[in-house]
Amino acid sequence: MNWLPEAASSIAGRVDNVIWFVTIISLVFFVFITALLVVFAIKYRRRSEDDETPYQVSHHTLEVVWTIIPSILVMVIFVYGFVVFEDLRTPPKDAMEINVTGKQWLWQFHYDNGKSTINELFVPEGRPVKLVMTSDDVLHSFFVPEFRVKQDLVPGMYTYLWFKAIKKGEFNIFCAEYCGTNHSGMLGKVKVLSPADFEKWKTSKEELIAGANLVEAGAELYTKRACIGCHSIDGSPMVGPTFKGIFGRQETLADGQEITVDENYLRKSIYEPQAQVVKGYQPIMPSFKGIISDNEVSALIAYMKSLK
Amino acid sequence: MADGTMVEAVRPTYLDRKGFLSWALTLDHKRLGIMYLVTIMVFFLFAGIMGMLVRLELLTPGKTVMGPDTYNQIFTIHGAVMIFIVIVPGISATFGNFLIPLMIGARDVIFPRLNLFSYWIYVGGALIALVSLLHPIDTGWTFYTPYSIRTGTSVIPITFGVFVMGFSSILTGLNFIVTIHKLRAPGMNWHRMPLFIWAAYSTAVIQVLATPVIAITLLLLIAERVFGIGFFDPAKGGDPILFQHFFWFYSHPVVYIMILPAFGVISEIIPVFSRKPIFGYKAIAYSSIAIALIGFLVWGHHLFVSGMAGWVAKVFSFLTFLVAIPTAIKVWNWLATMYRGSIDLKTPMLYALGFLFLFTIAGLTGLFLGTLAINVHLHDTYFVVAHFHYTMMGGTIMMLFAAMHFWFPKMIGKMYGEAVAKIAFALIFIGFNLTFIPQFIMGMEGMPRRYYDYLPQYHYQHVLSSIGALVLGVGILVMLINLIYCIFKGEKAPSNPFGSKSWEWQTTSPPPTENFEEIPQVTDWTYGYGKKN
Structure with a gap:
């Protein structure tokens, strides 16, 4: 078991130094106190009912020493912690800005060229990135353990977080602030690319559907566009209705209306999810207008049709 | 001190009167202490399950x-009941009631009727809170806005119940403060x-000063849910972080409401079983007051990554x-x-030694969380969950269990079974x-907290x-069965x-209704172990 996750941002190593500093001080005190407890309990155990004990009520030097030493140590820890915190909170001026919106229960990322992704944050290696974050509904918290960064997303205001990824690879994004039913499913990935690959990705027109068959593209979109967070494909009920056998299913809506699920119902449910909610489910799905293209909707519908 | 006052003759004890009403309407602080203890243990078992x-x-x-909704409701009930119904009244209401008059050489608290009233307010508030079990709340015990305003689960009964229990x-708290000022034996x-x-x-001072803040905060939350007034929901023009400030302005001092009485208990137990006067009496006494006061000024450490400046x-x-x-x-003084x-x-x-071990871990892991750079990484993870369970369970609940054994002979007039009690302690300590x-x-x-699902790596x-x-659960059951068995x-x-040498032990076990035949004349402190006269 490793005490710390991999250090994959420029600040992570410095945070780890603080953690190790406090760990060592804590271990010294822990071992010292535990040793005294055990030694005293054995050495001074009651041997007879007439044991003589000294009438010792205080000792000024000792009391001064054991007040001053911890006081100095905690002040050193405080200062060390806040110096690193200062750098953790202050983004460099040349940082690349990416907008982040948290919603129950997905992450949406917007780049300055209009590109947007769900649950996948692509960033270049070695370049500082500043996230400008807000929430659409309740509190969320953006947390990447490997970067040692965390910041709450608050509806109605912007909060900020920055990091510089120093390793290529994929790292988990957790939502750390409780946000309701599917809080633990509000996961994403930071994908750290080389600067060249990042530029290529950023300027590319992502066309999943090109070439691939629609069902396969839909299967990929199911994960990529975060449907997977709320809709199962094995028939088990989650926050939303399962996709298994959804096409052609008879459903009762919240207002009592009976409908048959067809292409138009599915399309409308993706773009205006509150319009026709199936009975027994909360009207909480965010709209994917502007996030999922028409072609992608077609692919998703094809995928749903294949889930019999 | 205190000799010759022991009366072994058969005299009526506070336990002698029987019948439901003799308990339900009692003005006796000792009976109220027992009633609180039984009530709290019932809720403790419920929240423990x-x-x-x-x-x-x-x-x-x-x-x-x-499913995830049920899970979210269950961890919320666990936290809310443990905090607001079990640990906040905790040692203070149970052993505070039982012991304060006995320890200061008084016949009762100064306002016995108010004391009875407090108990029934507590029970009433707890029952109101339980109404929310019909459609259990799923916000976590912290009731953070705006989720707590938008969730469809029953937020109002439990917050109103907590509001009522606040009284x-x-x-x-008031009763104890005045009692300690006015009723100390000559x-x-x-x-x-x-x-x-x-x-x-010290605990009573915090109770009186901090509780009104949570009461007002929860009323605002209820007003927002019922009347749609925008205090905390940004959609209505409110500020969700304001709620966090209000909430922790009470809920941080409240951890000292929970832990200070535990410090009191261990300060009584260690001298008796070490036959030594408590070391550094004034340091311990004044540091309680210092903690009570500084404890009011640290609430913001729950908000380091909330969006605060x-x-x-x-x-x-x-x-x-x-405050550390x-x-x-x-800790040095107890050692x-x-x-x-x-x-x-x-x-x-054994519980006292267990406490010192666990509370040392609680305190040292607190250093990690207080350090800004580390807090960012650890906030809202299982590290925090473990840390506060070490303080609240390893600290307060361990000392509640210690007190339940230490004062058992005084409360019940019987001895607890030593061997089984030690086995139970070992199970609890290892399990914890x-x-x-x-x-x-x-x-x-x-690993973030409040996660229904988790990645395979954890x-x-x-x-x-x-x-x-x-x-841990088995240990607690063994402990309780042992104690209940020994009552009979x-x-x-x-x-x-x-x-x-403390005064509660200088009267009979169990004490008579009026505690002492004669009010003691105090000439020394109660820690004169090993003193040569």
């Missing part, structure tokens, strides 16, 4: 036995008071480290009390550590933790089985 269900669900990733807390000046009294006094975070981090110092001093003592490892002393040490590790590795620690919870079948207890 909720905790076990949480651990059961987390045994495997994904669904083990329940019980305030009135009990000669018992402030520096002769047992340290449990100092702790109870950076310089505010630094001030709160500084004050948080400041008086706590550290107490020094044992030095060159004659240590008798009876069950209460097995439950929460893996949580420190997975927290450091990034599975191993979750399994260990769930096994630990089972051992225990050996008869002498007045002072452990050789304590």
